[in-house]
Amino acid sequence: MKTTIQKPELQPFQVSGSEIKKNEEAVVAIKSIAPLGNDFVIRDEPLPEMLQLTSEFSAEKLPGVLLKGVHYYDLQSIGYINNTGMAKLIGLLRSLLQKGVGVRFVNVSDQIRSKIKKMGLDHILPCS
Amino acid sequence: MKEFYFSKFENRRPYKAIPDSKFRTLLFQSFGIITIALGLAYLHWRWCHSLNPDALWFAIPLVTAETLSYLSTILVVINFWSYKDAEKKEPVHFLSEIEDLQGRPDRPVKIDVFIATYNEDVELVRLSIQDAKKMIYPYADVVFRIYVLDDGRRDGRDPNKQNMKAVADEEGVGYLIREHNEGYKAGNLKNALEQTHGDLFAILDADTRPFPGFVQNTSGYFRNKKVAWIQTPQWFYDTTEPERLSDIIKIKFRLSQKKVGRVIDRLFGKIKVNEDIFGNDPRLFYDVILRKRNFYNAAFCCGAGSMHRREAVMSLAVKDFAEGINKLEEELMENHSSNEEIQSRKKELLLSQQIIPFKFHASEDIYTSIMLHADKENRWESIQHPDIECRMLSTQDIDSWVKQHQRYAEGSLDIAFKDNPVFKKGLTFGQRICYFNTIWSYFAPLWILVFLLSPIIFFFTLQLPVKAYSFDFFKYFLPFQVMNTITITIGCWGIATKRGDQYYISSFWFMLLSLISVIRGKKVKFNVTPKDKNTASNLQHILPHMIIIGLSVAGILYNIILLIIGVHPTPSGFAANAFWCIFNIIDLSIMIRAARWQPLDASREN
Numbered sequence: 176m177k178t179t180i181q182k183p184e185l186q187p188f189q190v191s192g193s194e195i196k197k198n199e200e201a202v203v204a205i206k207s208i209a210p211l212g213n214d215f216v217i218r219d220e221p222l223p224e225m226l227q228l229t230s231e232f233s234a235e236k237l238p239g240v241l242l243k244g245v246h247y248y249d250l251q252s253i254g255y256i257n258n259t260g261m262a263k264l265i266g267l268l269r270s271l272l273q274k275g276v277g278v279r280f281v282n283v284s285d286q287i288r289s290k291i292k293k294m295g296l297d298h299i300l301p302c303s
Numbered sequence: 304m305k306e307f308y309f310s311k312f313e314n315r316r317p318y319k320a321i322p323d324s325k326f327r328t329l330l331f332q333s334f335g336i337i338t339i340a341l342g343l344a345y346l347h348w349r350w351c352h353s354l355n356p357d358a359l360w361f362a363i364p365l366v367t368a369e370t371l372s373y374l375s376t377i378l379v380v381i382n383f384w385s386y387k388d389a390e391k392k393e394p395v396h397f398l399s400e401i402e403d404l405q406g407r408p409d410r411p412v413k414i415d416v417f418i419a420t421y422n423e424d425v426e427l428v429r430l431s432i433q434d435a436k437k438m439i440y441p442y443a444d445v446v447f448r449i450y451v452l453d454d455g456r457r458d459g460r461d462p463n464k465q466n467m468k469a470v471a472d473e474e475g476v477g478y479l480i481r482e483h484n485e486g487y488k489a490g491n492l493k494n495a496l497e498q499t500h501g502d503l504f505a506i507l508d509a510d511t512r513p514f515p516g517f518v519q520n521t522s523g524y525f526r527n528k529k530v531a532w533i534q535t536p537q538w539f540y541d542t543t544e545p546e547r548l549s550d551i552i553k554i555k556f557r558l559s560q561k562k563v564g565r566v567i568d569r570l571f572g573k574i575k576v577n578e579d580i581f582g583n584d585p586r587l588f589y590d591v592i593l594r595k596r597n598f599y600n601a602a603f604c605c606g607a608g609s610m611h612r613r614e615a616v617m618s619l620a621v622k623d624f625a626e627g628i629n630k631l632e633e634e635l636m637e638n639h640s641s642n643e644e645i646q647s648r649k650k651e652l653l654l655s656q657q658i659i660p661f662k663f664h665a666s667e668d669i670y671t672s673i674m675l676h677a678d679k680e681n682r683w684e685s686i687q688h689p690d691i692e693c694r695m696l697s698t699q700d701i702d703s704w705v706k707q708h709q710r711y712a713e714g715s716l717d718i719a720f721k722d723n724p725v726f727k728k729g730l731t732f733g734q735r736i737c738y739f740n741t742i743w744s745y746f747a748p749l750w751i752l753v754f755l756l757s758p759i760i761f762f763f764t765l766q767l768p769v770k771a772y773s774f775d776f777f778k779y780f781l782p783f784q785v786m787n788t789i790t791i792t793i794g795c796w797g798i799a800t801k802r803g804d805q806y807y808i809s810s811f812w813f814m815l816l817s818l819i820s821v822i823r824g825k826k827v828k829f830n831v832t833p834k835d836k837n838t839a840s841n842l843q844h845i846l847p848h849m850i851i852i853g854l855s856v857a858g859i860l861y862n863i864i865l866l867i868i869g870v871h872p873t874p875s876g877f878a879a880n881a882f883w884c885i886f887n888i889i890d891l892s893i894m895i896r897a898a899r900w901q902p903l904d905a906s907r908e909n
Binding site: 227230231254255257258259261262265266268269272273293294295296298299 | 405406407499500501613614617618620621622624625626628629632649650653654658680
């Protein structure tokens with residue numbers, strides 16, 4: 176008889192585990208962020224254009240902020256993601272992990288979340 | 304244009320695809336069923352009533368070989384069952400025609416053309432680039448981006464190599480490289496996909512010269528959103544031309560006198576030989592075997608001359624990647640590993656694993672096809688397009704020819720032993736049968752060897768594998784063989800199969816070596832000293848053929864002597880085996896002729 180295995184709650188891939196709780200609070204405060212060179216600016220309104228995470232989309236355009244060893248990416252403006260886009264997110268995750276930086280995708284819409292789950296990436300791409 | 308050996312074939316035009324015929328299909332299906340039934344009856348009689356009890360060591364291998372060969376017949380009848388060409392559609396203009404936009408703004412389709420190269424003559428690649436640039440399309444806002452994928456990194460850094468980048472720049476096309484060669488061609492394509500944006504992309508080899516309608520005639524199929532790739536027939540425009548037998552005789556015997564020459568011409572002038580001496584014409588494969596697999600949605604990709612949907616290969620890449628990590632997580636959880644250990648192991652795998660669109664394998668094309676066909680969720684479809692849309696170059700000497708075919712054999716057999724499509728979850732029954740047909744054909748050397756050796760064994764031991772070549776034998780054997788021949792002829796209607804038949808037998812040796820090397824997991828190597836390379840490397844391929852022919856002829860002569868003296872135990876047995884043997888010798892000889900063939904111009908100079 177196969178016992179149902181309780182999968183652990185998804186953690187961001189990050190360097191130090193004890194920072195998780197503090198970072199969750201910081202995430203709630205991020206409504207919408209836009210990159211500005213090496214610094215990040217917190218905006219009041221979301222970006223107007225709908226972004227598509229497809230092959231032409233370059234990762235630099237993705238709004239994000241680095242807080243205490245975890246890089247948060249705001250996917251609020253992402254209206255569409257395809258397989259190539261998911262491969263890009265994986266690539267992003269890998270390149271930051273290699274540098275010892277954790278990653279978390281925030282404000283992920285239900286539509287995007289279900290696509291990610293469909294491809295089996297829900298336990299790989301850290302989303303909240 | 305630089306003069307190449309194939310320049311004289313520049314104006315050769317390809318054949319037209321065989322038109323489908325409902326009548327012929329029905330005829331084939333009926334005759335096919337009759338053939339299978341007759342074969343069953345024949346083999347039943349063979350196993351139960353015909354084995355020579357005094358020579359079972361001989362009888363059983365032969366009847367086993369016949370049974371294995373009969374399985375081939377059944378697979379062929381199933382494969383050849385019916386044509387089901389996809390409906391040809393107008394070339395696509397907008398993204399919405401090939402994908403579900405899901406809220407995205409519409410735009411013209413983007414199409415990439417990849418020309419993969421490694422060490423080919425850059426002027427040869429230039430021809431392919433120029434032909435790619437000449438491709439036409441009805442919509443000006445659908446842009447083709449052409450990229451040379453140079454795994455040889457010939458960008459001028461090595462002054463001893465030709466400069467591929469310079470040629471690409473001169474022709475105004477893209478040039479992509481990577482600083483390693485991991486995954487060979489599949490890795491090269493992966494690198495290209497990371498740097499390009501086409502919704503559809505074409506794969507061309509360095510020598511693949513597309514005809515102007517290549518993309519125009521194939522993009523329409525992608526309107527069916529389930530279509531993952533299109534394969535077009537690979538056509539070689541440099542297969543050897545037929546030569547007049549009289550010319551060959553005159554050159555071989557150095558007959559330069561005019562009068563003698565005229566006599567020879569009158570006697571032998573009309574006979575033409577050596578057409579496609581290497582049996583390179585793949586028409587039987589593309590126009591019949593692969594094309595008929597459309598019926599089962601089992602036509603696999605063969606590399607060059609194909610068009611792909613980016614999203615399809617990327618779905619495979621992402622799913623594979625996820626599966627690896629998810630499997631690891633499940634295993635670790637079953638072993639009750641701690642959360643930290645699971646996270647750290649997952650991270651390790653995440654960093655080491657790559658996102659791979661085309662499987663890293665010697666036969667990446669067929670392997671990726673199997674994986675895409677097996678995707679239960681997406682139910683991808685593939686299409687073998689019937690018309691020739693590009694031309695390519697074939698191998699011009701027996702050594703290269705054998706090595707190329709060995710690569711195909713070993714690649715497919717490797718997949719068969721490590722990830723057999725017959726048992727793969729997600730494939731339909733028809734797909735499994737078709738892939739099995741491909742794999743089974745690489746086991747043919749086992750029964751071909753028995754068929755080649757049996758007459759020889761008879762000639763020297765005078766033992767028969769059957770009780771007698773009696774009326775009963777011919778009553779079962781002849782109808783089956785005759786029906787078999789008729790059925791295959793109808794199945795291959797319109798195509799010359801002589802070379803294919805000859806090479807089917809003649810390939811036994813290198814196919815056997817491939818089978819053995821895959822089973823042993825080791826490559827069988829022949830050590831050849833450099834200065835003898837040409838003769839020795841050709842000889843290694845035809846020595847077994849020469850031995851078998853020699854033994855056969857010796858056997859026949861020996862038996863003739865026995866007959867003349869009057870002591871031969873079974874003259875009817877001799878007649879049957881001698882007859883069979885002659886066909887074997889004719890088929891074996893093609894490889895010897897190919898190994899010794901030289902173009903007439905070269906022979907004239909010698």
